[in-house]
Amino acid sequence: AGGTILAVDNSAAATLTLPAAGLQLSGNKNLRIDAVAPVVASSNRQTPAGQNVNLDTVVYRVTFTENAPAGGPFGVQNVGVGDFTPVVTAGTITGASVTSVTEISPLIYDVEVDTGTGNGTLRLDVLTSGGATIQDLAGTPYAANYTAGATYIIEKTAPVITGVSSAAVNGTHRAGLNIDIAITFSELVLLAPAAAGNLNLTLETATTDQA
Secondary structure, eight states, X not given: OEEEEEOTTXXXXXXXXXXXXXXXXXXXXXXXXOOOOOEEEEEEEEESOSSEEOOSEEEEEEEXXXXXXXXXXXXXXXXXXXXEEEEEEEEOOBOOEEEEEEEEETTEEEEEEEOOXXXXXXXXXXXXXXXXXXXXXXXXXXOSXXXXXXXXXXXXXXXXXXXXXXXXXXXXXXXXXXXXXEEEESSOOOOXXXXXXXXXXXXXXXXXXXX
């Protein structure tokens, strides 16, 4: 006679055969069976935390979870660059790739991604194909694709001025007169804090430029 060893999710993990007469399992009473695959709980923006960036590299923080037996151990192993896939969800980004993976804790990893060239939206997926090697500490392989992570919006194209105009008529104006000038950019822009809310222009006035 024998019995069935159940995993923590009540699935059959192994069949236990009784030892021969005179033998017993008491010396192995602390055996733990873990047949539940680890899964990804989240993939969030880490560095920087903001979504809109123009950086060559960004860092995602990937958190795993698993239903290990009470008392653990908890964690994943064999985590490498081949386990993660940068996915362009919008735009024209090309050449994005994972450059490094850093363990923060047994269930948390920071993944650095080269954002490639072009503009668009970039997400980090954790897939079971393409050379995935992730396992929990019991050796159970990662088995569920994760495609719901946070995204970065990559914008590397610098804005340009597309037009400068004024309602004031062409001609000579007296000194000290305030003249409103409208400047049109190719996209939405924000003044850097160092500019203190001011935009400096150089005006062409005959032979002498005035800032």
